[in-house]
Amino acid sequence: xxxxxxxxxxxxxxxxxxxxxxxxxxxxxxxxxxxxxxxxxxxxxxxxxxxxxxxxxxxxxxxxxxxxxxxxxxxxxxxxxxxxxxxxxxxxxxxxxxxxxxxxxxxxxxxxxxxxxxxxxxxxxxxxxxxxxxxxxxxxxxxxxxxxxxxxxxxxxxxxxxxxxxxxxxxxxxxxxxxxxxxxxxxxxxxxxxxxxxxxxxxxxxxxxxxxxxxxxxxxxxxxxxxxxxxxxxxxxxxxxxxxxxxxxxxxxxxxxxxxxxxxxxxxxxxxxxxxxxxxxxxxxxxxxxxxxxxxxxxxxxxxxxxxxxxxxxxxxxxxxxxxxxxxxxxxxxxxxxxxxxxxxxxxxxxxxxxxxxxxxxxxxxxxxxxxxxxxxxxxxxxxxxxxxxxxxxxxxxxxxxxxxxxxxxxxxxxxxxxxxxxxxxxxxxxxxxxxxxxxxxxxxxxxxxxxxxxxxxxxxxxxxxxxxxxxxxxxxxxxxxxxxxxxxxxxxxxxxxxxxxxxxxxxxxxxxxxxxxxxxxxxxxxxxxxxxxx
Numbered sequence: 001x002x003x004x005x006x007x008x009x010x011x012x013x014x015x016x017x018x019x020x021x022x023x024x025x026x027x028x029x030x031x032x033x034x035x036x037x038x039x040x041x042x043x044x045x046x047x048x049x050x051x052x053x054x055x056x057x058x059x060x061x062x063x064x065x066x067x068x069x070x071x072x073x074x075x076x077x078x079x080x081x082x083x084x085x086x087x088x089x090x091x092x093x094x095x096x097x098x099x100x101x102x103x104x105x106x107x108x109x110x111x112x113x114x115x116x117x118x119x120x121x122x123x124x125x126x127x128x129x130x131x132x133x134x135x136x137x138x139x140x141x142x143x144x145x146x147x148x149x150x151x152x153x154x155x156x157x158x159x160x161x162x163x164x165x166x167x168x169x170x171x172x173x174x175x176x177x178x179x180x181x182x183x184x185x186x187x188x189x190x191x192x193x194x195x196x197x198x199x200x201x202x203x204x205x206x207x208x209x210x211x212x213x214x215x216x217x218x219x220x221x222x223x224x225x226x227x228x229x230x231x232x233x234x235x236x237x238x239x240x241x242x243x244x245x246x247x248x249x250x251x252x253x254x255x256x257x258x259x260x261x262x263x264x265x266x267x268x269x270x271x272x273x274x275x276x277x278x279x280x281x282x283x284x285x286x287x288x289x290x291x292x293x294x295x296x297x298x299x300x301x302x303x304x305x306x307x308x309x310x311x312x313x314x315x316x317x318x319x320x321x322x323x324x325x326x327x328x329x330x331x332x333x334x335x336x337x338x339x340x341x342x343x344x345x346x347x348x349x350x351x352x353x354x355x356x357x358x359x360x361x362x363x364x365x366x367x368x369x370x371x372x373x374x375x376x377x378x379x380x381x382x383x384x385x386x387x388x389x390x391x392x393x394x395x396x397x398x399x400x401x402x403x404x405x406x407x408x409x410x411x412x413x414x415x416x417x418x419x420x421x422x423x424x425x426x427x428x429x430x431x432x433x434x435x436x437x438x439x440x441x442x443x444x445x446x447x448x449x450x451x452x453x454x455x456x457x458x459x460x461x462x463x464x465x466x467x468x469x470x471x472x473x474x475x476x477x478x479x480x481x482x483x484x485x486x487x488x489x490x491x492x493x494x495x496x497x498x499x500x501x502x503x504x505x506x507x508x509x510x511x512x513x514x515x516x517x518x519x520x521x522x523x524x525x526x527x528x529x530x531x532x533x534x535x
Contacts, residue, residue: 028372029364033128037369040132040151047136049389050129054110059103059390061397062517064406070413070521073406077517080394081336084518090526092500094514095275095301095460098332098339107390108338108383115383123379130386131156131375137389138331138343139310141396142303146311153314153347155356155374156385160300162360163328163344164191166374167296170355171264172198180255180263184209184241186276187268188298195266205245210274210506213241217276217451218444230454235282242283246291261292267324270301273503274450275460275512277306281313284324288315294351296326303343304395305334305459307404310345317348325351332384334459334516337391340384344374403517408458411515414524415439415463418513419448421528422466450510462503462510465489469534470509480507489534496530 027033039047062076078084080101084091091099100108115122135154143150157163168181168191181195184207195204220233249255265287267280284295302308308329315323325348331341346352352370365372395403416439419426426446443449450462464470469489471481483504490502501512511527 027128028368028376031128032124036128036132036371036375040135040371049133053114053126057106059394064402070410074518074520081518088497090498090523092513092523092527094516096501098336100338101336101391101394103394104337104387104391107387111383111386127382134385134388135371137392141392142308142310144309149347150310153345155344155371157342157344157374158340159342160298160328160330161190163342164194164298165360166356167326168194169198170358174354175262178203180205180260181266182207182263183266186210186271186274187266188272191266191298207241207245209241213237217455220452230452231279234455235279238279238283239286263293265293265295267297269297269299270457274505275457275462276451277455277457280324285322295324297324299327299329301333301457303329303331303335305457314345314347317350331388335391338384338387341388404458407515407517410519411459411461412453414513414515415461417521417524418463418528421532423448450505459516460512460514462512465509465511466531471507481509485509492534493530498527498530500527
C-alpha cells in the first residue's frame with residue numbers, strides 16, 4: 001500500500017506537522033508553497049530537491065548487452081514496458097500517442113494515491129514545489145550549457161496543443177488579426193486549424209510542399225555517408241518552397257518584404273504524418289534574417305528521439321544570435337511519460353512578455369512569472385508532470401546516447417525486414433535479399449521509403465506497402481490511392497492485431513513504422529507477413 005508520510009493519527013485535536021511560517025503567501029494565489037520562480041533561479045549548489053511524500057520505490061534499469069547486433073537489447077527494455085500486451089499485439093505505433101514506462105506509471109500512481117489521501121495537502125503544500133522540481137529535471141535533460149538561463153526559459157503544461165494555442169493565439173493578439181502566420185502543408189493538422197482560427201483564412205498562409213517539393217527530397221543523393229550532407233541538401237529544398245510562397249505573395253501586390261516582419265513561421269521538428277526531420281535551425285536563420293519573422297517549433301516528437309541541446313536551439317533575441325524563438329515538446333511520446341506532460345521553451349524575454357503573456361488557460365499565476373503563468377491551469381491530475389524526475393533518472397541511467405544509437409539501428413533493420421518481404425530485389429541488384437547499405441543509399445530513389453532514411457526521424461519512417469496495396473501514382477496517375485484506401489488497410493492490420501498507421505502521401509500508401517527500445521524484429525516480421533495477406 002502506498003502511504004504518504006506524516007499520516008499517523010494523533011489524539012490531539014491539532015497537530016503541528018512542520019514549523020509554520022509567519023510570512024505571507026510566497027506562491028501564486030493562496031497556495032502554501034514556495035515561490036516557484038525563486039526555486040527555478042537557485043543554482044545547483046543552493047537548490048534542495050523536495051522530499052517525496054511517499055516511498056520512492058525501486059527502479060530496474062536495463063543493462064545493455066555488449067552485442068552490437070540489431071534488437072540485441074529489446075528484450076531488456078521490454079521489462080520496462082511490462083504493461084504492453086505483447087502476447088496479443090505487434091505494436092509499431094509508438095509515435096501516435098506514446099507508451100509510458102513502468103517507472104513513470106508507478107510514480108504517477110503514487111502521486112495520485114497521495115492526492116486522494118489528503119487533497120488539500122497535495123494541492124496546497126506539495127504540488128507547486130514538486131512541479132518546479134520537474135521543470136528543473138527536464139531542463140537538466142535537454143541542456144548541458146547555460147542551465148541558469150534555461151531554467152528561466154521553461155514552462156510546463158499538459159500537452160503541446162495547449163502550448164500552440166498560446167503561441168498562435170498570442171501572436172494574433174499581440175500583432176493583430178491581420179498579421180501573417182506561415183506553415184508548411186506537411187505540418188501537424190491541428191496547428192494549421194489553429195492558424196486559421198486565430199488569424200483567419202486569408203492570413204494563415206500554407207506553404208505548398210508535399211506535391212512539388214517532397215519528391216525532390218527523395219532524389220537527394222549524398223556524396224558521403226555524413227547525415228549533414230543530406231540535411232544541407234534538404235535545407236535547400238525547404239528554403240526553395242518557403243521562398244516560392246513568399247515571392248508569390250509579393251508579386252500578388254498585397255504584401256511587401258518589410259510588411260512580413262513580425263510574421264510567425266511554424267515548423268515541425270519531426271513531421272507527424274511524413275516523419276521527416278526538418279532542418280529547423282537553417283530555416284529559422286533564414287526566416288529571421290531575411291524577413292524578420294518569429295519562429296516557433298512544434299517538437300512533439302523530438303524529446304528523447306533527438307539529442308536536444310536547448311541552449312543551442314533557442315535564441316534569446318540578442319543581435320546576431322541564431323536559433324528559434326519558441327520550442328514546444330511532448331513528454332508522452334518518445335520520452336515515454338504518462339500522458340499529460342509537455343514543455344514550452346522560450347529564452348527571449350520580450351516574446352515571453354508579449355506573445356506568451358497569456359497562456360491558453362488563464363489562472364492564478366498569470367502575473368507571477370513565466371513558469372507560474374502556465375504551471376497551474378485548474379484543479380486536475382498533474383501526476384504526469386510530477387513523474388518527470390523519475391523518468392529523466394531512468395533514461396540517464398540507461399545511457400540515453402547509446403539508446404538513441406541502438407534504436408536508430410533497430411529501425412533500419414526493421415525497414416530492411418519489410419523491404420525484403422515487400423520489395424525483394426529492388427535494392428539488391430536483383431537478388432532475393434536487400435542489404436542495409438543498398439537500402440540506405442537507394443530506398444527513397446526506388447520509392448521504398450518516403451525520403452532517404454537520413455532525412456526520416458531517427459525512430460520513425462514511412463515504408464511503401466507491397467505493390468498490390470500501395471498504388472503507383474508516380475508512374476501511373478490513374479493508380480492513385482486515397483485516405484479511404486489507407487483506412488481500409490489499417491483496419492485490416494488492426495483486425496490481425498498489428499497496430500501501425502497507414503499514410504496516403506501523393507496517392508501512394510505507406511506504413512509509418514515506429515521503433516522504440518521495446519520493439520523487436522518479430523514485430524516487423526509480423527507486419528511484413530500480414531501485409532502480404534491483405535485482400
